Amino acid sequence: MSSFLPTTPAPLSWLWDWYQWIPTLLPGLGTALLLTLVSVGVGYPLGFGLALLTETRSALARWFAIVVVEVGRGLPILVLLLLVYRGLPSVGILFDAFLSASVALVWSSAAYSAEIIRTGLGAVPRGQFDAAYALSMNRTDMYRLIVLPQALRVSIPPLVNLGITMFHATSLATVITVEEIMHIANLEGSIYFRYMSVFMAAAVIYLAITVPVSLYADRLAKRLGGVMTVRKTVLRRPAGSVPVSAES
Amino acid sequence: MAEAFLLIAAATGATLLLTVSAALIGIVLGAPLVLLAQSRSAILRGIYTVFVHVVRGVPALVWLFIAFFGLAELGIVLPALASAVLTLGIIAIATMAEIYRGGLAAIRQGQYEAGWALSLGRWSLAKDIIFPQLFRAVSPTTATYIVGLLKDSALASIIGVPEIVYVTGLEVQSLGHGLELFLFAGLIYLALSIPLGVVSRVIHVRLTRRYAVL
Structure with a gap:
């Protein structure tokens, strides 16, 4: 980075020299991806649990799940972060920065994913559950194989x-x-007073991850196309069987 | 302590100011933007797609820092509040345009054809047939998004806009009691988002009753 120091950069140099900051920012991308992995990997299973809890008969469990979900969705993530990092120490619970961020993000992702999964479960027609009961499946098999x-x-x-x-x-x-x-980015920007250039690099890094994934999500949504789409494999004739039309 | 609660509650004004201004910017300027998406020119549609993906593909915090620190470096020094409104406003424009686009896609082709068959003018077709249905289609999504904006406005605390989270941070720094004060701040957000949800449901029910076509 010292190569930036001797000369004052041209006014619009941030338009073309941002890429020089990418290597400096990459360790940060690693941390960001790790945090994302934790919040998804721990948060989604918890969200699934919360989604099931909101539909149990026990009123206590239901209310517990509703409060966890509504607080997780209703508070800004920033407030969740500060609550864990600066709030919990006042009752003697001390997490380091990364663990605090993990707890706050897991809470948020569990709450949002619970709503998404609840909607998904709600979209499965009632008859599918009835069919599973009729086959006297146990609950685990019913969820695993049918729902x-x-x-x-x-x-x-x-x-x-x-x-x-x-x-x-x-x-x-x-x-x-x-x-x-x-x-x-903020640290580097303040040291070299090259905010524009550094933040451009940060924006490019975020875009490089986000855009491909969101295009993939759009494609996936089109391909999966909702509940009860009959898959082509089901309709395909079993191997070796004789088509009906061939005999007549 | 009691004073801290009062100061935090008073900061709700700044939070609402941020939320409402960004929402208005998005609702108004998102409309001309969505026209680009409906254009016959592939170039204009391309500009729309790139704009929306770039604006929404980068975290709001990055835009906020660009608007506050970055522009200052270029000699455009904005006050923190203006930077925050600018940032949230531009993100709101892109998001509202996407919401409008979704609403337009939900209107069936037959509605336009019916208008043409009655030889309605372009303006009458838009005003009497398309807009009422569009309004109904986008109102729940818009309400949800405004609740999202309410929560996103907390970002402004990072550059020192004295809204709820910023004031709470200051009070916690001087008094401690982090848990109670941040929980109180959180409760304000919950309290603000509940009435918004109720209002949106009422509006939606009214609109559905008035224009029960399709």
């Missing part, structure tokens, strides 16, 4: 988009000193 494959068709595209939102949200962890992309 989830259909619910996931509805839920997966929004879950991929939520993953992008969580990736964007990792940028907020800079306020609690997690060394992700924006933390490094």
